[in-house]
Amino acid sequence: MNKSRVLRPAPDLPAEEAQAARFEKARLAQSTAVLEDYAELISDLIASEGEARPTDIARRLGVSHATAIKSIARLKREGLATSKLYRGVFLTPNGETLARRVRTRHRLVVDLLLAVGVPQGAAEADAEGIEHHVSDETLRAFAEFLDRK
Amino acid sequence: MNKSRVLRPAPDLPAEEAQAARFEKARLAQSTAVLEDYAELISDLIASEGEARPTDIARRLGVSHATAIKSIARLKREGLATSKLYRGVFLTPNGETLARRVRTRHRLVVDLLLAVGVPQGAAEADAEGIEHHVSDETLRAFAEFLDRK
DNA sequence: TTCTAAATGTAGCCTAGGCTACATTTGTTC
DNA sequence: GAACAAATGTAGCCTAGGCTACATTTAGAA
Ligand SMILES: [Mn+2]
Ligand SMILES: [Mn+2]
Ligand SMILES: [Mn+2]
Ligand SMILES: [Mn+2]
Numbered sequence: 001m002n003k004s005r006v007l008r009p010a011p012d013l014p015a016e017e018a019q020a021a022r023f024e025k026a027r028l029a030q031s032t033a034v035l036e037d038y039a040e041l042i043s044d045l046i047a048s049e050g051e052a053r054p055t056d057i058a059r060r061l062g063v064s065h066a067t068a069i070k071s072i073a074r075l076k077r078e079g080l081a082t083s084k085l086y087r088g089v090f091l092t093p094n095g096e097t098l099a100r101r102v103r104t105r106h107r108l109v110v111d112l113l114l115a116v117g118v119p120q121g122a123a124e125a126d127a128e129g130i131e132h133h134v135s136d137e138t139l140r141a142f143a144e145f146l147d148r149k
Numbered sequence: 150m151n152k153s154r155v156l157r158p159a160p161d162l163p164a165e166e167a168q169a170a171r172f173e174k175a176r177l178a179q180s181t182a183v184l185e186d187y188a189e190l191i192s193d194l195i196a197s198e199g200e201a202r203p204t205d206i207a208r209r210l211g212v213s214h215a216t217a218i219k220s221i222a223r224l225k226r227e228g229l230a231t232s233k234l235y236r237g238v239f240l241t242p243n244g245e246t247l248a249r250r251v252r253t254r255h256r257l258v259v260d261l262l263l264a265v266g267v268p269q270g271a272a273e274a275d276a277e278g279i280e281h282h283v284s285d286e287t288l289r290a291f292a293e294f295l296d297r298k
Numbered sequence: 299t300t301c302t303a304a305a306t307g308t309a310g311c312c313t314a315g316g317c318t319a320c321a322t323t324t325g326t327t328c
Numbered sequence: 329g330a331a332c333a334a335a336t337g338t339a340g341c342c343t344a345g346g347c348t349a350c351a352t353t354t355a356g357a358a
Contacts, residue, residue: 016209020208020211021211021274022274023186023209023210023211024211025274025277025278026277026278027315027316029278030179030278031344034345037172054306054307055304055305055306060168060169061169062170063345063346064347065305065306065307066306066308066346066347066348066349067345067346067347070344070346074344074345085306085307086305086306086307086352086353087306112265113287113290116261116265116290116291117293117294118286118287118290118291119286119290122284122286122287122290123287124171125171125284126282126283126284126287128172128175128282129174129178129179129281130282130283132278133275133279133282134279135271135274135275137267137268137271138262138267138271138272138275141265141267141268142265142267144266176346183314183315202335202336203336203337204334212315212317213316213317213318214337215316215318215319215337215338215339216316216317218336218337218338219314219315219316220315223314234336235322235323235324235337236336
């Protein structure tokens with residue numbers, strides 16, 4: 001055993017666990033970030049183009065089409081999307097629900113950033129990553145803040 | 150070729166590229182998030198406990214010690230940390246610089262969230278993920294907003 | 299109808315970051 | 329100084345999400 005463990009006062013265990021819980025939450029959010037971005041994008045493409053094709057999805061995301069197809073496979077596996085061979089991608093009801101939630105959240109995050117004075121370009125760029133870590137509770141606070149303004 | 154590509158008006162290419170750039174930026178930020186959290190945590194542990202040991206790092210992060218050791222290996226590979234066999238972990242000058250920057254940013258993000266009305270617990274939890282996606286430009290806007298208040 | 303380019307799909311490779319199980323070293327205690 | 333428990337390190341496995349190269353299918357054009 002390391003001597004320092006004995007000489008040092010016991011660390012604050014609850015605080016340590018709370019910190020670990022925060023990191024775990026961030027890791028969990030990260031693990032669904034890709035699903036969220038795909039759902040939002042597929043929904044956008046269907047709305048604006050009438051269909052969501054793997055190539056278009058890939059180009060918008062800046063990844064290869066092979067990568068996009070692999071992620072679409074995960075979406076299907078998780079019950080968020082469907083597609084038939086050589087046909088476009090569609091969202092299941094669960095996928096649609098996710099897309100709506102994600103789109104709303106994305107917009108609110110951008111609006112909040114703009115409201116506190118972040119320049120347009122930075123707001124739009126940073127929101128793409130930030131959004132996935134904004135909890136419902138935080139989102140509510142953002143909405144209330146924007147209302148008050 | 151898909152018929153719809155012909156019938157549909159040409160999509161706005163610059164906008165598509167801009168969107169891809171935003172996603173790419175988010176992916177890049179994600180790829181350094183782990184390094185940032187480790188640097189910040191190692192610095193905190195050295196400050197508060199006098200040393201940063203793999204077991205303590207692992208417990209604070211909520212991962213196994215094997216995972217922590219593997220990530221520490223990456224920190225070393227990237228010139229951010231050093232360690233000798235069975236000894237604790239230390240930050241290189243580059244690692245220290247990173248830790249300082251990350252700690253400052255972390256605090257600013259929490260403060261900004263609190264300032265717009267996010268409850269303490271949610272602010273601290275969400276900040277752990279959000280921080281990695283906050284650009285310098287956005288951070289500056291946060292600082293100015295907090296100053297104005 | 300046939301040809302051909304684009305889209306789609308598949309295979310196989312890589313890295314990061316999780317994990318468990320096992321081996322080694324250390325340092326305290328007896 | 330030996331024994332033991334804790335810490336540290338290693339090995340090997342897994343999944344996600346990147347990539348390139350190649351195969352197949354589609355659908356518009358000739
Ligand atoms: Mn996003
Ligand atoms: Mn988004
Ligand atoms: Mn963090
Ligand atoms: Mn942090």
